[in-house]
Amino acid sequence: MALTLNHFSVRTTDMDATGTFYRDVLGLTVGPRPDFPFPGLWMYRGEHSDVANAVVHIIGMDPNDVEGLKRYLGDRDVSSLKGSGAVDHIAFFADGLAGMLAHLKKIGVEARQRTVPSIGLHQLFLDDPNGVVVELNYAASEQAALAA
Numbered sequence: 001m002a003l004t005l006n007h008f009s010v011r012t013t014d015m016d017a018t019g020t021f022y023r024d025v026l027g028l029t030v031g032p033r034p035d036f037p038f039p040g041l042w043m044y045r046g047e048h049s050d051v052a053n054a055v056v057h058i059i060g061m062d063p064n065d066v067e068g069l070k071r072y073l074g075d076r077d078v079s080s081l082k083g084s085g086a087v088d089h090i091a092f093f094a095d096g097l098a099g100m101l102a103h104l105k106k107i108g109v110e111a112r113q114r115t116v117p118s119i120g121l122h123q124l125f126l127d128d129p130n131g132v133v134v135e136l137n138y139a140a141s142e143q144a145a146l147a148a
Contacts, residue, residue: 007055008090010132011081015039015060017129022056025109025126026092026134033057037068055092082131089125089133097122097142115140 012018022028022043030041031048039060046053061069061078094100104111104126112125122143124136 005055006052007057008087009057009059010128010130011059011061011076012130013061013063013078013081014129015041015058018058019043021128022058024107025104026136028056037072038062038065084132087132089135091135091137094136094138095142097124097138098146100124100136100138101146113143115143 010018019030019041023030026043026045028043028045029048031044031054032051033040033042033054039062041058041060042051042054043056043058044053045055059069061076061081066075101111101124104124109126114123114125115121116123117140120140122138122140124138126134126136128134
């Protein structure tokens with residue numbers, strides 16, 4: 001059986017800040033989303049005509065109307081939403097390390113960097129507004145070119 005990541009979902013009480021993070025930092029765009037009984041955004045990494053490109057699903061928690069979300073996905077205590085919970089991080093392969101580093105500096109987003117020579121990766125670790133860790137994996141050769 002072959003598996004690939006379809007999407008990940010983030011529950012949040014601050015949908016605007018969360019959507020802005022994934023738009024401004026990763027360049028994702030808001031696209032079509034089914035008419036679920038709770039607020040949310042689907043963030044796409046490509047054409048909006050293919051729902052497989054909706055890689056981040058943002059689930060809004062409306063404190064004034066929680067019943068639709070509770071019935072559809074189950075209840076979650078708001079205090080459990082900080083950090084990644086049981087999920088440690090979400091990772092994407094990426095390219096264009098120099099451009100991303102300049103972009104992050106320009107918008108004031110801190111990144112923790114690591115290089116893993118044994119597998120040829122240079123990693124950036126970012127925190128979204130909910131404390132979810134997002135990992136961006138670049139070819140280590142991109143970092144080596146910057147260091148030269």
